[in-house]
Amino acid sequence: MANSPSGDSMTERLVRVLETFTVDRTVQTASEIGRRAGLPSSTAHRIVDDLVAAGLLDRDDEHRVSLGMRLWELALRGSRALRLRQAALPHMERIQAQVREHTQLAVLEQDSALFLERLSHPDAGANITRIAGRLPLHASSSGLVLLAHADAELQERVLSGQLSALSPDTVTDAAALRRRLAGIRAAGYVVAPGSVESVSTGVAVPVRDAEGTVIAALSVVLPRDANPDVAIAALLRAARGIRSDLRATSG
Template identity: 45%
Template sequence: MPTPGNTVLTRALRLLDAFTPDRPALTLSEIARLTGMPVSTVHRLLAGLVAWGALERGDDGRYRVGLRLWEVGALAPRGQGLRERALPYLEDLSQITRENVQLAVREGTELVFVERIAGTGAVPVLSRVGSRFALTATGVGLVLLAHAPPEVQEEVLRAPVERFTPQTVVDPARLRRMLADVRSSGFAVSDRQVTMDALSVAAPVHDGRGAVVAAVSLVVRHGSAPAHALAPLLRTSARAISRALAQPTRR
């Protein structure tokens, strides 16, 4: 019997895990090197993944993530249902502000962006739909971490906090105070913590039982608007999305 963690499925997933935003296209030898598996094994697994549509092989011989995998991923209920109900309000927020609008959920000790609408002429951001990011630096991350279970907060705050800019808060004691402020004020502010030209303001989205299931944010150019002027708009949008999530699903 195959040992746990070394089944065909787990090895295939290791192949898929080799692809990242920085490595969207890989050769056979590169995948073998990144996964530590023999070339012959990788070649056999790649053939199966390509046949199913999880990967595609281009004319240059490099492998890329296939549309079939994207189609399956889009069925994830937490992302799909949330995105569908939130999208009209995200679009309204984008049209009103012409700024970057983001929607994210927590996955373990990281966040995952489930939607992003880029504003016309807005400040560039590092996020993209489906990408993961630290909970400690962004507006949406601070909201999600502030409302995460205590054990998740402790795990995040005990680990080294990644620094993105000189403004990134990495001190656990200061982060704890920030999280308490998020819970009391109902919104989070990330000022130049990810890039030196961006300010993010975020608010929590609740489900029908009152639990925080997501966070919505605006990312604007630093100095273009005070955070407290944006907070009421974010909280209004978050409440609208929360009401939409609380509505029964129509069949």
């Protein structure tokens, strides 16, 4: 791919354009995309035009731009995330029928917890998680499970970096987090009261593939004062079921 005068490749510029879209920012103008991607206006307009022509972006009658359906279609073809979600969803529905709060599935992606699915009861308590949204590994219950089972290099990178507090109860001390990660590996689950929001408790367990590698975290978000025992049992049972289903389809 040809480089720009700044040294960026075309691929890097395309990615920067697509990354300007977030769960909260789904519609933009080409000029707004250019500013957020740090691109000259003419370059941003040209890239947006090309992506619209390819169907990866859509443009409405007011010339505002959104992610295109073809991008979604291509992303799902042969996606390991889709296979995992399909295997997990029946088990998540059974958990949800018991806890009647929030049930979530997350994977490790670029040093954060990326949420693939979320089921919520209409009367459930607070929860900031969204599908395709991210949370820091050190703060969320799902992230803590994923971090506990990540390789040593990733753990050190996260623990030596900036550990921001999402709530007054978020653990931001690296030494305390190391102890907590060891406890998660020993117990097989984590209970994280107030870690993301003071009014909630996150409970999460690891999900393993057919070979036993941790590939995801399954979690529920409960009211802060709720007893987590039923949720822990349901999550562990579901994680075993997901692994069994993945093993059955791995051949």
